[in-house]
Every structure is written in structure tokens, then in C-alpha cells.
Amino acid sequence: MTSAGTVELPRHLRRTLGLLAPRRVELDARVRVRPWSSAWLLTHPEDVQHVLVTGAERYGKTPFLTSAEGRRRAGQGLLTSSGEEHLRQRRLLQPLFHRRAVERFEGTIDARAERWIASAAPGNVIDLAAEMADLTQRVILSILFDGDLGAEDEERLARAIRARRRYTEYVYHGRLPWRTRLPTRVLRANRQALAAIDAVLLPVLARRRGRRAAGGQAPGESDLIDGLLDARYADGSGMTDAQVRDEVLTFTSTGYETLGDALTWAWYHLDRHPEAEAALLDAIAGGDGAAHAERVLAEAIRLHPPTWIFARTPVAADELPRGGRVEVGDTLFLCQYVLHRHPAYFPDPERFEPQRFADSRPTRAAYLPFGDGAHKCIGEHLARLEGARILVRVAPRRKLRLLAPQRVEPWGGITLRPKGGLPARVESRAA
Numbered sequence: 001m002t003s004a005g006t007v008e009l010p011r012h013l014r015r016t017l018g019l020l021a022p023r024r025v026e027l028d029a030r031v032r033v034r035p036w037s038s039a040w041l042l043t044h045p046e047d048v049q050h051v052l053v054t055g056a057e058r059y060g061k062t063p064f065l066t067s068a069e070g071r072r073r074a075g076q077g078l079l080t081s082s083g084e085e086h087l088r089q090r091r092l093l094q095p096l097f098h099r100r101a102v103e104r105f106e107g108t109i110d111a112r113a114e115r116w117i118a119s120a121a122p123g124n125v126i127d128l129a130a131e132m133a134d135l136t137q138r139v140i141l142s143i144l145f146d147g148d149l150g151a152e153d154e155e156r157l158a159r160a161i162r163a164r165r166r167y168t169e170y171v172y173h174g175r176l177p178w179r180t181r182l183p184t185r186v187l188r189a190n191r192q193a194l195a196a197i198d199a200v201l202l203p204v205l206a207r208r209r210g211r212r213a214a215g216g217q218a219p220g221e222s223d224l225i226d227g228l229l230d231a232r233y234a235d236g237s238g239m240t241d242a243q244v245r246d247e248v249l250t251f252t253s254t255g256y257e258t259l260g261d262a263l264t265w266a267w268y269h270l271d272r273h274p275e276a277e278a279a280l281l282d283a284i285a286g287g288d289g290a291a292h293a294e295r296v297l298a299e300a301i302r303l304h305p306p307t308w309i310f311a312r313t314p315v316a317a318d319e320l321p322r323g324g325r326v327e328v329g330d331t332l333f334l335c336q337y338v339l340h341r342h343p344a345y346f347p348d349p350e351r352f353e354p355q356r357f358a359d360s361r362p363t364r365a366a367y368l369p370f371g372d373g374a375h376k377c378i379g380e381h382l383a384r385l386e387g388a389r390i391l392v393r394v395a396p397r398r399k400l401r402l403l404a405p406q407r408v409e410p411w412g413g414i415t416l417r418p419k420g421g422l423p424a425r426v427e428s429r430a431a
């Protein structure tokens with residue numbers, strides 16, 4: 001059998017897997033991450049599909065998220081739950097994120113994009129990565145609270161969410177043992193951030209529950225907080241304030257940085273490929289901007305998937321479809337950065353070519369920027385809608401010219417972003 005080839009893991013991604021991780025990863029294989037470890041990288045799409053979908057009952061998320069400590073850290077929401085509890089919560093929340101349901105946020109997204117354009121004055125030098133993270137964070141806050149927050153409370157929440165992000169990265173990347181118990185500044189800031197989120201959120205919930213009790217609110221019609229308050233389990237009950245709070249923590253942690261990174265990489269590729277940028281501008285001028293922008297985004301996150309790697313652990317010993325036994329306690333890494341470069345599914349894989357997504361749908365098992373199976377990203381439709389609308393609004397008005405494109409290196413934190421940010425000069429495109 002001929003080899004499917006190899007994919008080179010950039011330096012800063014290899015480090016996430018450990019110093020002894022292979023530089024070139026073999027495709028269609030089960031690759032040991034370190035010589036003595038029971039951590040594997042699965043690079044055959046069939047094995048990946050088995051772990052996430054067809055044999056998913058034999059695999060769970062890793063304890064980083066689902067252990068008691070993980071749940072204390074990230075809240076007891078959708079992201080950290082598993083099994084029956086996850087299914088119940090997913091059924092409750094799924095309708096809020098259906099393709100048609102998220103269209104109600106179009107006006108909110110456009111308004112935030114306009115504010116961003118107004119703030120990005122021609123001549124400014126900006127860090128596009130930070131700007132896109134800030135923009136998408138403001139969008140998720142507007143989607144949640146739709147105008148129910150004053151400027152001061154919004155600022156307070158934005159600061160708290162950033163502090164929680166730093167805390168998660170500290171826990172994820174830190175090397176210190178007991179780092180979640182040491183009295184560090186990051187931990188203190190995280191505690192203060194949780195208190196700030198409660199101080200802003202709980203009065204909003206009380207006000208809205210009060211309004212409902214008085215019969216003054218049409219259920220589920222406006223923002224995401226209303227959606228969460230009005231959602232009902234099969235037995236007719238709804239979520240408690242603590243549950244709503246934990247889902248707000250979930251959406252404010254999962255719902256912006258990934259998309260901020262996706263947009264950052266989209267601008268990066270557009271600047272590096274003037275023909276792709278021109279095609280996008282033509283499509284926008286011709287009224288087909290949204291579909292074209294979705295393809296740009298899809299191709300950007302093929303090459304630079306914000307969730308570039310994730311893990312599962314067997315809950316029972318199993319045999320992988322392509323051969324190889326896995327045991328309880330092993331760690332199985334599924335790496336989008338590698339899978340998305342499989343030449344059998346993406347000819348000339350390093351080439352940025354949004355048109356690939358117009359000609360055919362990619363093979364499901366080889367293209368999974370949003371994951372797959374029971375835990376597949378619940379925010380996928382929102383992310384695609386929001387990302388495309390921001391591109392369509394911004395591209396014809398602002399040219400974002402990278403200052404040092406040749407120096408950009410992907411860095412794998414919790415999400416994949418340009419190491420050290422993405423400096424760019426804002427130029428006007430207004431006619």
C-alpha cells in the first residue's frame with residue numbers, strides 16, 4: 001500500500017503535544033505522540049469518524065473538561081457535560097441555534113460590524129487578531145443581552161470574560177503542579193471575574209423573570225437570554241438561574257475567540273491572495289457576497305482551524321477500524337490541522353482556494369472544523385452567519401493590509417492564532 005504522505009506540524013503546534021512529538025505526521029495512521037506514552041494522534045478519517053460518530057458510545061471527552069475540577073472551572077454547562085445529562089441539555093438548547101433561529105441576530109451582527117468599521121480609521125495600525133476577538137466578543141454579548149446592558153456593565157463583562165480566558169489558558173498551558181490551588185494573580189482575577197459576571201447577570205435574570213411573571217414578555221422572541229429563560233425540558237421545567245449562568249459562561253467562552261480567530265485567518269489569506277480578495281469583492285458587488293464569504297471562511301478554517309486539535313479518551317477498550325487497540329485511559333488526539341491537509345480529500349492542500357467549497361462538499365470525516373457527532377459545535381450556524389456577514393460588511397469598506405505577512409507563525413493555544421498577533425494597516429476602500 002502506498003503511503004498517503006505526511007503533514008508538517010509547525011513548531012508552535014508541536015510543542016502542545018510535547019517536545020518529542022513528530023515533526024512530520026504520517027497520514028492514514030495511528031501515530032504515537034511520545035515514545036513511551038499512551039497518547040495517540042489519529043490521522044485516518046475513518047478512525048476519526050469512528051471515535052466521534054459511529055463508535056462514539058465507547059469514547060468520552062477528557063477529564064480536563066468533564067472532571068469535577070473541570071466543571072468547577074468552566075461551569076456545569078453544555079461544554080463540560082456528558083452522557084444523558086449532555087443529551088438533555090443539548091436537546092434543550094439546540095433549537096436556539098438552528099440555522100433559521102440564528103437569523104434573528106443578523107441585525108445585531110451588522111450593527112456591531114458597522115461600529116467596528118467606524119472605529120477602524122484609515123491609517124490606523126491595529127492588531128487584527130485582538131480586534132477580531134474584541135468584535136466577536138461584543139457580538140456575543142449583544143446576542144445575549146440585546147441592549148439590556150449599559151456601557152459600563154458591558155465593559156465589566158468584557159473584562160471578566162477576558163480574565164476567565166487568561167485563567168483557562170493558564171490552567172491549560174501552565175507547568176506548575178497545583179496551579180489551580182496556588183494563590184496566584186490569575187486565580188484571584190478569575191474569582192473576581194466570576195463575581196462580576198454574577199453581579200451583572202443575576203439582576204438581568206431577576207428583572208426578566210419578574211416581567212414574565214407579570215405576563216409582559218412574549219417568550220423566546222428576542223435575545224439569547226430570553227431564549228435560555230424560555231427553553232423547556234421535556235417535563236415542562238426550565239433552567240434555574242445557576243444553570244442559565246453556567247450556559248452564559250459556556251457561550252461567552254466558546255462563542256467568540258474561535259470566530260475571532262477564523263476571521264483573523266480569513267483576512268490573512270485574503271491579503272496574501274489578491275485574486276481571492278478580488279473575487280470576494282466582485283461577489284459582494286454582484287449581490288452574491290454571503291455565499292462567497294462563507295466559502296472564504298470555510299477555506300480559511302480548513303488551513304487554520306481555530307479548534308486545531310481536540311481529544312477523546314476510551315471509556316472501554318476498543319479496536320480502531322484501521323487497526324490498533326486502544327485502552328481505557330489512553331488519550332486520542334484528533335487534529336484538524338493535519339486532517340484538513342490530506343491530499344486525497346483536498347488536492348494541492350496548502351493552496352488557499354475558496355472555490356473548493358463551491359464545486360463539492362468536503363468529505364465529512366476529513367473536514368471537521370466544528371467537530372462531529374453528539375458534541376459537534378452547537379454554534380456552527382451562528383459562526384458561519386456571523387463570520388460571513390462581518391466579511392461582507394467590512395471587505396468593501398476597509399482594506400486590511402498585513403505589515404509582516406511572511407513572519408506569521410501559527411500558535412496553538414486553546415485556539416489557533418497567529419503568534420504575537422497580526423499587525424495590519426487599515427486603508428479605506430470607500431469609493
Ligand code: HEM
Nearest residue numbers: 079254255258259262306307369370371375377378379383
Ligand atoms: C469558527 C467558530 C467556531 C469553531 C471553529 C468552533 C469549534 C468547535 C468544535 C470543534 C467543537 C467540538 C469540540 C469537541 O467535540 O470536543 C465545538 C463545540 C462547541 N461550540 Fe463551537 N466553534 C465555533 C463557534 C462557536 C460559537 C459561535 C458558539 C456559541 C455561541 C460555540 C459554542 C460551542 C459549544 C457550546 C460547544 C459544545 C457543544 C457540545 O458539547 O454539545 N461555538 N465548537
